[in-house]
Structures are given as structure tokens and as C-alpha cells.
Amino acid sequence: MKKVLFLSALIVIITLVGCSNNSNTASTGNNPAGTKDSAGAGSGPDTSDKADAADKAGNADKGDNADKGDNRELIVAGQEIAASLDPVKPLTSSYLRNIGAAEALFKVDAGGKVQPELAESAAEVDPTTWEIELRPEARFWSGKAIDADAVIASLERSKSLDLQAKPFLEELTFAKKDDYTLQVKTKRSHMQVPLNLSYYQTVIHNAEAKHDAIGTMDLTGMYKVVEFSPKQKMILALNENYWGKKPVIQRVVYEEISDEQTRVLSVLSGRSQVALNIGTTSLAQFRDSKEAKISATPAANTQTIYLNLGKPQFEDVRVRQALSWALNREELVILAAEGESIPVSTWLGSNPAFAEAKNAVYIKFDPDKAAELLDEAGWALGSEGIRYKDGKPLTLRLMTWGGDKALGEALQNQWTSVGVKAEVQHGDYSLIQTARESGDWDASIEAWSTFGDELTLLTGQYAPEGSANYGGFNDAETNQLLARLAEESDGAARNKLALQINERVAGQAPVISLFPRPQITAVSGKLHGFQDHFRQFENTVNANLTLDSK
């Protein structure tokens, strides 16, 4: 018996010692578990050394930081970090840009205006041609010039390998005018090329480099990746050769902490200075906190209920309109977003450029009008408060996912009050995907971005071939308006047409718009210079961030 106990204790001790060695290695970054594959596969000894040197520098900084408590290290806790280093892999460029490692030619500022980033300027030469001046002083991390050839190679690589870059690049053709001037030909007249080239999917990377290891990847940002453990941690050190304003904070640690409550506790404990994607249910924890504050900005996207128009109960437009009139959006914002958003009655309303669409068509909460429309459509109120037509109840099964459970329940409550037998099915997003494929769904919630080129956005949502036209909306008038928008070259006229399409769609109600999804970020009281942005997910780190030494 003693032997067995001794043996067990020995095994436990050996495991602990073995694992602690392993974890120590990972934490110092000399040979992190996750980077072993990539660094080993794609790089020679030089690369490893380079990474090691950077890591050592980083660790030295970390030590100093503990002593001095100055601007050496910023820790950001995110729900998810990249699984790959290659900017053309899904969402990787978003994470890289968010943390200051990647840049595009242009960037949208907090006010919604497109500003030059890696580009110096842009000018429309004729209705289908733009010229973009590049910055001769700008360099990749490797020191290679960011000239016209390099930019074209990067954009072509994104176009061919990243499906999500397609909406922004498919109608553009790039040519070199001179070393630092890019000529862009557009398929349509007066396309907003700088806007298209501001999306994170278009970040400029060295197309000749291998983006599978920290030693070989080559981007342009103010921070360089010096350690990477996929889906765990990314450490970035200052890019000493950065062309623009150098950040004050020397080192950034971007950690994946998938549990929302743990991210909240991480900021409250003072361990991290920024925690991304905080849910509305956690807001109360920050009310009296001296350690951290909340940054809540409505995103340029609209929480939208997509209706399956193939279902018989939604064939009649009056039923769909009634469902929209029956909603008290202000109450929904309070119940489902803790008041951290604004009601929006049409889809484009969450886009800062279409502020007038916020309160269009469904100008107020009107349950009487909803009841009237349902009566007109033949859905009579039964004795138990449910509406019937031909002996069948008016049912609606709403599928929700992620953090939308509370929203689903609030909607269920409001629809039930006008006689709709509503039920909520909350689950994994894949359940919604599967239901859509089989056609066995009534309604689901999703929030697509409303910021960008109007035609691309509206076509994606409401054209019969649009990938987000889940309900099968096919309205001749809307299609005609979309065709006109595609032909329209004048900016003001395009804006007007977009609003017209938006209004037409709201009237036909294949979807019901609710409010922009709030983006909530917890920010340490010691961090200064954090900027609220309607696209916060790609604007967390900026060059003006500083940390209190206290």
C-alpha cells in the first residue's frame, strides 16, 4: 500500500515539475507551445533568434515595468484572438489591426470619416479612376518599402484568398502609375474607393513573406508580433522603424480570455487594462468601481429580426408590418441592452451617414395599429389572447444565439401582447444555420454591419442573390431601386436612393430593425487616451495610449 501511495505521489510531483517547466518556457516565450509549429515550419535559425531576442527584450521590459510601473506594458483581454498570423485568414486582420500590428491604406475615424492611413492621399481622376498616393517613408517591419507593387500584391492576395475581402475588392482593378502612386479602376462610376480600402480585410501585408510564423510575417503596424500562441496570447513590441507617430506604451499583451465574467474580473483586479466584448449583464459591476470604467458605443450595425417569408403566416405584408409596429424599441433597448443603445426603426438607421433613417416608417410604438393590421389580415383575436386564422394560431418561433437571449424574451413578451403565439429558441449559431438550410425556421436575429458602400450593403441584404437575404425577399420595386443605385454616379443621389431602398424594405418588412448592438469595453482608470469608436473591434490600441504610474 505504501509503495502505491509513494508511486502516486511521485507521479504527481513529476507531472507538476514537468508541466511547470513547460509552462515556464511558454511564459517566457523562448519556445512557446503554440509558436513551435509555425516558427519551426516557416523559419530558419535566424528567425527564431530574432523572436527570442524580441522576447528577451520584452521580458526585460516586463521586469522594468513591475519596478517602475510606467508605460511599458498594456494588457488587453479579448474574447478571442487570432488562430493564425496570416491576414487573409478569416478575422485575423481584424485582430491584428485592433492591436496596432496591421494597417490598411485608409481608416475610418470615430466620426465616420475616411482618413488616410498608409496612403498619403486619394483623388478621383474620373468617374471610374482613382489615384492613391503612398507614403515613401512607410516601411514594412522587414524594412521593405511599401510601394505601389507591394500594395498591389497585397490587395491581390487578399482578393484571391480572403472571401470576406471580396465585397470590398471585387469591383476594383489595381495598376501602378509610378513607384508610389496607385491607380484604381472601378467597375462602377463614383465608387467610394477609400472607403472600400479602409476595411480590415484590406490590410497591407508583404505578399512575398510567409505569414505562418512570427519571424517571417511582415506587416506595417506600430507594433510587431514577437510571441504568438494561437487562441491564447499574442505579445507585441514596439516597431522601432515605424513611419508614423510612435506609441508611448512599449509592449502590448493581447490575451484570449473567453469567459466574459473572467474578463470583467481581470480588469477589476487591475491585471488587464482593457477588456473587450463585455455583456450588458456585467455593467452593474462597474457602477461603483474605482478601478475601471465602461466605454459603451453603439456599433454601426443593426440588431435585426429576419423573417422567413416562405412561411405562410408571413406571406401577408400586413402581418410583417404588424410585428414591427407592435415593438416598443425603447423598452427593448432597456431590457436587452441596459439602455446602452438607441432605438432604430429601419436597417440603415445605425449608420452615422443615414441618421434620418433611425426613426423612419415605424415612427412610434403602436400596438393598436399592429392589432388593426392583424385584424385586416384575417387574424382574429381568440378568447385566450392568441390570434387565429382558419383555425390555426398565429405562431412565431424566434431563434436567438449568443447574448441575445434576453432580447428574444423581451420580443416574445411584446408580440404576445398583440396576440402572437411567440416562442424563443436560444442556442448555438449552427442551429440557426441548419434551420435556414432546411427552411424550418420562422425568425432569427442577426446584426450585420451597416457601414460601408450603400450598394454593397443593401445588395447583400435585400437583393435575391444577397448572402444575408435569409428570408428570400424578392421585391420587384426594391430590385429596380437597387439597379438604379448601381448606375447612379452622383453622391447625393446615391444617398437619396439608398434611403429610398431602406424605406421601401422597411415598409415591406422582410426584416424588423431594433437597435444597434452596443459595444461595451471595460477600460482601466489608469489608461488614458482610449478612444470610443463605432468600430471598436478594430480600434482598441492607438498611439496616444498612456498608463498612469500609480
Added chain:
Amino acid sequence: MYRMLLRKLLEAFVTLFCATLIIFALIRLAPGDPVQLLLGHPGEAALSDKQAFNDRAAGLRAQLGLDQSMIKQYTAWIHNLVQLDLGTSIHTGRAVSAEIVARLPATAMLSAAALLIQAVLGLFFGTVSALKAGKSYDNAIRLACVALASTPAFVIGLFLLSLFAVTLGAYEISSEAGLSRLWLPALTLGLIGAPQLIRMVRANMLSEFGRIYVLSALSRGLSRERVVKHALRNALLPVITMIALSLTSLISGAVVIESIFSWPGIGKYALDSILLKDYPVIQGYALVMVSLVILIHLCVDVVYALIDPRIHRKREAGAEEHV
């Protein structure tokens, strides 16, 4: 002994084969398309051309071999398994075996530490509870056991994390695995598993206390400590089995704790992969777990036979009778 070992190994092989079938079928029966999850992400602009998306999805599906029949996919998986290749993650593009090997030590470290805590708590409080049966100590321990057993793991985890990280500032929240970060998740996991062990030790000890040898030892004037030592020794056999078997549940059950404490173990990796429908990873994880359970059960059988001579003798006697 060798015959027993051979029989157990054969059983393990059959179990493993059946497990591959069940794992493969169950994963594919679950709703969700990994390719769509990989390509499409709500939040950015929807594609204006659905066909382009479908074409790309079809291309990726073919590239990953997901367009082939289930039988072909299964045989390809088994073919790779025989060569100890668990495949490549759809999401990260990395070798599953490398990812699991990289994360397994963190989970092993957490499980081993939790097991140690669980065993210490179980043996100590179980014995105390049995010695003080019916008294206030016993009642307090039993009440604590019920409270711990009925509280969800995430509640205990978040409570302890809030207490030690925020209130006391004694714990650092990060995504790294290390000895300095081990104690709190291990304590949580140990606390969750301890009540069952405490109850078992208590019950076994009380059973031993009622045996004649205890009464006769006491009547012969043996000290109370020595009698308890003898009783504990006899009560330990099923307890050791239970401790060993609970290692498997600790490894597989660490998913929630790893997620709360952001511990980069295999459980968190599996959870992320399940949400992404990353078939090769889920299959690889499930297979490794099944193999571990089989291995641990096999070890328990061997150790049991070694430390309990009755089992060994019974088998020998059985063999002689048969002859």
C-alpha cells in the same frame, strides 16, 4: 496476470474501435457546418453574390474532404489514425496531435493537482467525519459536502476568482499555465470533486469500525490511533480505485474550470473546437479522452490485482479449478 492483461488489452482495443465509430457518427449528426462557420461571420458586410460564397464553400469542403461519403471520411480518418495522425484543425490549419500534445500538460498539471487536493480533503475530512459521526463536526462536514456538491462548478470558480483576484489581489488572471496560477483552479476542481470522496471515506470507515477486528483490538487495549490506522488501511482499497477513476472525470470535466480560469488546457481547446465544429479536433480530443479512460481503468485493474492478494488468488484458484 499476463493472461488478464492480454484480455484487458483486447477489450480496450474493441472499446476503442467502437468509440471511433460513435465519435465519428455523433459529431456529424450534430447541427452546423464547419465550412460555413469558417467562411461566414455575421458582423461585417454580407456578400452581394451568394453564388460566390457557395462556390468558395464547396471548394473548401472538397479541400477538407468533407464532400466525400461518410464511409470514405471514416476510413480516411482511421487510415490516418493508424499512422498516429489525428488530422489537421479546420480552423487553425495546425496538426491536431501537436495542438493536443501542447495543451495536454496544462490539463494534466491541473488534474493532478486537483486530484491531490481532492484526495487530501477526502481522506482527512472523511476520516474526521467518521470519527465524529453524529456530532457537530460530522454534521458540519456533511452540510459542507452537500453545499459543495449542489453548487455549480462555474459559481464556485467565479466566486473564488473574484475573492482571490479582485478582493484579496492574491491571484493573477491571465491565459498562461504555470505553477503560480495553478493553485486556484486546482483548488476549485479539488473542492468540486471532494464531497463524493469524503462521503465514501466516511462510509467505508464507519463500516470498518463496525467490524469484529476493531472491537477486539479495542478490547485488547490497542490505542485508538492505531485502530483508526488499521481501519483506514482497510477502507482505502475502494477509495484508491475511486481516486484513480476520478482522474478521468477531472481531465474531461476540467472544461468549465479551464474556461473560467482561462487555463490553456485541452478542455478549453475542445470547447472552442466544439463551438466551431472543428471535426478533426473534436474527434482527436474525444479519442484521446477515451484512450486515457481505458488506460486508467487498465492501470486500476492491474494495481488492484497487485495490492489485493485475494483477487490474484481468486484468479489463480479459478484457473486451477478450470484445469
